[in-house]
Amino acid sequence: MSAWHRYQPTAQQPWNPGRVVHLYRRCIFGATWNELQRDVSGKPQDAVSRVLSDEARVDGIPADFTRLADLIGNAATQQPNPERLKAWWIYRVLFSPAPLQERLTFMWHNHFATSNLKVKSLPYMQRQNETLRKHATAPFGDLLHAMLQDPALLIWLDAPANRRGHANENLSRELLELFTLGIGNYSEADVKHIARALTGMTVKEGHFHFNPRRHDDGEQTILGKTGHFDADQLTEILLHQPAIARRLSDRLITEFCGEGVVNDTARNELALQLRTTNLDIGKAVETILRSELFFSDANINSRICDPLSFLITPLRALELFDPPPSTLALSEWLGRMGLDLFYPPNVAGWPGGRSWLTTRTVVARANYATAMISGDVYRPADAPDLHALAKKHSATNSDEFEKMMNTLLLGDVNTKQTTESITPAGYSPEMNSVLALLTGFHAHLN
């Protein structure tokens, strides 16, 4: 019996709104009331299928999403304005019919963490983002090959400075340590030899360029294999190392499972699946999302909600996307919450988990919730009518309103105490209860 056997509802672990909300909050930035009702009344594996096949999100998707997204993205790179490029991605996360792809694009942005602080080119950063999205669920080799020809990554890791006789080990080291094998699975000699194998790779007129005159075509010994390697051959060697599957397995588990939820047996099993499926990321994600482990009580609210989820999930749940909020304003809030898209703090990316929460970011989250309730994420400010939303979905009295908001925003956690202990002034009791839900401690877990 696999550690990742499929979830079937039981009396102890029933298919209920809490589990549907868990699926949505963890994977695709929340659900609207209609999406939630549709899935609660259906079968769990069908709900997962919808998430995996980009059919889960139906509300608020603009008919001309692709055209609008391209328009915003092109304007950002032509100006050029990094704030607009961040807003472009946030627009995609908020409105894309394929939100799981956006979730994984963010995961890869954190894996191949590249900062425009050094790259200083929005077109390169946008192109990298598109590459991450294109290969988000592909076999990892496709993504790795693409990234080793990605101008933004090459500049970020000093590839153009790495040439025959003048090794720059930056790309080589991070390729081993961060992108593929992880510390402990290679030697310093491997770093040096791989750096030599990667010589000659550069960026010319905005595109990947291989300069044979700068390439060191001497013999290298890499992870026990000796030969005259180029980047492609080197990548093949790395892709066949057992450690890469384990590293990717850990990356996916961190993304989709909570702290301490997955034991070593399950980790190893997922790594083994990755090895035997040509490191197929999509299949591994499916294994996780379909599993009993994913829907177990232990895995619900067991992870620090990342800033992107914290930003987008309530907007979708409360249907605050029509008319659209200012994605530029949302981007500012995201930065205050510690997530400056396209500007990861360093090559290891955002450390995530508990490090998302500091005094500054907790205050930013609380203030964001206040801004959202007050309508300050719209320009000009426009307070949302949550009563109209409740009424539309037949929650007419205040008890029904509270229950509905509690379910929509947090699943079915018991937040009674939290609600009572938060007493902001100046709003109706109903608004207070929504603000309490958005700023209480359960809001920081998903």
Add this chain to the structure above:
Amino acid sequence: MLNRRSFLNQSSLLSLSPFIPAFLTQTAQASAARKGDRILVVIQLDGGNDGLNTVIPFADENYSKYRDKLRIDKKDIITLNDSLGLPPSMKAAGELFDDNQLAIIPGVGYPNPNRSHFRSMAIWHSARLQSADHTGQGWLGRASDQLKQPGSTAPDAVFVGDSAIPAAIIGRRTNAIALNNEKELMLASKLVAPDNPMSGDDLQNFVQSTVSSSYVAAKQFAASVKNPSIDNSRFPNYRLARKLQLIARMIRLDGGTRIFYVSQPGYDTHSTQKNSHERLLTEFSRSLKAFLVDIRQAGLSDRILVMAFSEFGRCVQENASAGTDHGTSGPVFVAGESVRSGILSNYPSLVDLDDGDLKSTIDFRSIYSSLLTNWLNIDATAPLGGNFKPLKVVA
């Protein structure tokens, strides 16, 4: 005097929730255990400060010769010894000097000085001379990599300002953040910390205590902003002072950050320099002094050292538009109660010039080396990419 702990003991905030006291007691203990942790604050004087009119070799007749329009009258100079002095705009810095809280290090530079703002700043940030080694990481970022405490969620380095985070504080693993203003640390709604009992679940307890302490910290911070008697500070109304005041408040909150960074723009004074330079140095000196007074009142003087630098000095000869052009070496200041106060290096000769510029008498990495080794107590080799004999700046 009201330090953090006495504030917590006296504060009515404690009555906000039955959950708070136990938690804050824990925090107070935690911060006591961390009390030895030293903090470095860096002030970057952007644009190339004219060192000759900052630390003035008034006894040298060449000074008057080279500086016709920009000369500071001898009678106005605040004398530091029989040959050097500060301009009157730096009265506050002079007071710090007299109070043994200021080290002045003239003639700081590096070999083959580069007169480009960008390149020279990259050299100071990275502590590397070759542009190929300007990889976006800096000496304090690398230092933070070494200082990193496992499990800490505090930012390793905080930049206060609205421009991009300077490369100096970016490392391979550090978490450097930028903070624009104090509103970012204050709650917009009157939220009360959740008072759920501790559940026994480690993650839930973490979230609950972090959220609670953040809300309390935000209120404490807001109270200190509204009520000057709480932090008892007298900060002058300068942009640099406001930034340093924000840093002082963050230090009082004791979030665990060890590196703070701030810049004062405007030193690119190519023409009619006199008034603007005077204004800049007044802002710098008064802001610095206010910060150190505030830190002393908080009882935190033994934990704070401030370094101020500029990417280069200016040409010795003033130019035809009563300004100065890009030069080479300049003075660095290190301030705080733990500093070895005084003038710590030789003043460059005004006769033996390097193509019209002051030759440096000391490498900037000697100062970095001391700050890393003797102040932050870490091995300076990796941050500096080599061994540099530390200039003793810590008393």
